[in-house]
Amino acid sequence: MIEAKFNGFVDIVKRLRKECPWDREQTNDSIKSATIEEAYEVVEAVDNKDYDELKKELGDLLLHVVFHSVIAEGEGKFKLEEVIESIKDKLIRRHPHVFGEVKVSGPEEVKKNWEAIKLSEGRESVLEGVPKELPSLQRAFRLQEKASKVGFDWEKKEEVWKKVIEEIEEMQERLREREGERGVENDSNKKLEDEIGDVFFALVNYSRFLGINPENALRRTNRKFINRFNYVEKKIADSGRELKECSLADMDKFWDESKRILRKE
Numbered sequence: 336m337i338e339a340k341f342n343g344f345v346d347i348v349k350r351l352r353k354e355c356p357w358d359r360e361q362t363n364d365s366i367k368s369a370t371i372e373e374a375y376e377v378v379e380a381v382d383n384k385d386y387d388e389l390k391k392e393l394g395d396l397l398l399h400v401v402f403h404s405v406i407a408e409g410e411g412k413f414k415l416e417e418v419i420e421s422i423k424d425k426l427i428r429r430h431p432h433v434f435g436e437v438k439v440s441g442p443e444e445v446k447k448n449w450e451a452i453k454l455s456e457g458r459e460s461v462l463e464g465v466p467k468e469l470p471s472l473q474r475a476f477r478l479q480e481k482a483s484k485v486g487f488d489w490e491k492k493e494e495v496w497k498k499v500i501e502e503i504e505e506m507q508e509r510l511r512e513r514e515g516e517r518g519v520e521n522d523s524n525k526k527l528e529d530e531i532g533d534v535f536f537a538l539v540n541y542s543r544f545l546g547i548n549p550e551n552a553l554r555r556t557n558r559k560f561i562n563r564f565n566y567v568e569k570k571i572a573d574s575g576r577e578l579k580e581c582s583l584a585d586m587d588k589f590w591d592e593s594k595r596i597l598r599k600e
Contacts, residue, residue, distance in 0.1 A: 345415065348401045352409065363406050370399045371468070382554065428452065450484040461485050473550040475539040483543075492544040499537040506530040559597075566593035 351358040373395045380389035404415040429452050431437035432445065439445050450461055458464070461484065465477045482488065489495045509530045513523040542549040567589040571581055578586070 344397075345401055345405075348398065348405050352402075352405050358402075361402070361406065363403055366399065366402065366406075370396075370403070373399055382558070428456075447484045450481060470550055472535070472539060472553060473548075475536050476543055476549055479540050479543055489540070489544070492541065495537070495541045495544050499534070499541050502530070502533045502537045506534050562597055563590060563593040566590075566597065 353359070373392065377389065377392045377396055380386075380392045400418070401415065404413070404418050408414045427434045429449050430445075431448070431452075432439045437448070439448065453464065454461060461481050462478055465474055465481065467474075469477065479488075489498075506527070509527050513527055539549045542552060567586050568578065570589040570592070571578055571585070
């Protein structure tokens with residue numbers, strides 16, 4: 336049943352590629368940004384626990400997987416069957432504890448074996464495979480996670496927190512130095528930017544030790560900020576005023592009110 340539905344879906348995509356003027360013009364490059372957008376829409380549906388929407392967004396993402404493959408097949412690069420065969424072989428190869436005789440003690444050992452297998456496949460660095468296009472917080476998290484799988488890691492979370500404090504102090508020292516410098520602002524900004532980046536990187540590392548994905552954490556905080564600020568905007572609009580007419584004290588009052596009310600909700 337699933338195979339028939341999938342084949343029917345692929346046939347539809349192939350027909351669109353042949354008969355639709357827009358689909359016919361697309362390339363792997365032209366639709367790549369839309370592929371990223373669809374992936375983020377999947378994440379948003381998961382965050383919202385909206386499973387009807389998740390079902391739709393997964394369909395959109397599946398469309399992109401198939402469409403990319405159909406485009407590549409038309410150019411003689413590879414076929415959809417090869418995409419499926421490649422991922423099937425990879426899953427079997429990287430799960431010897433399921434499809435072979437390897438024994439593992441738990442999820443952490445599975446992750447370590449996964450990285451070791453990837454290196455045996457010809458990768459020159461354990462850090463390969465982390466896309467440059469990932470959001471920087473998520474990329475830092477994945478780089479640190481991969482390095483940790485080969486033993487390059489702190490032993491205690493207290494040591495990681497100490498590093499966070501150290502980086503913050505270095506950032507503050509760099510800021511004091513910049514305030515005392517004149518005529519070299521561009522260079523000073525770059526140095527301060529480096530120090531702020533080190534603070535973020537250390538915080539990402541600490542969150543990893545706590546079992547928290549920093550990208551998820553910041554996304555939750557962004558959503559919380561939007562909800563609270565929208566509340567402020569609504570209350571001000573209800574009072575017959577515009578934001579530009581209100582003082583910071585006015586906005587702070589509604590902000591504090593939003594924290595109490597939305598926290599209960």
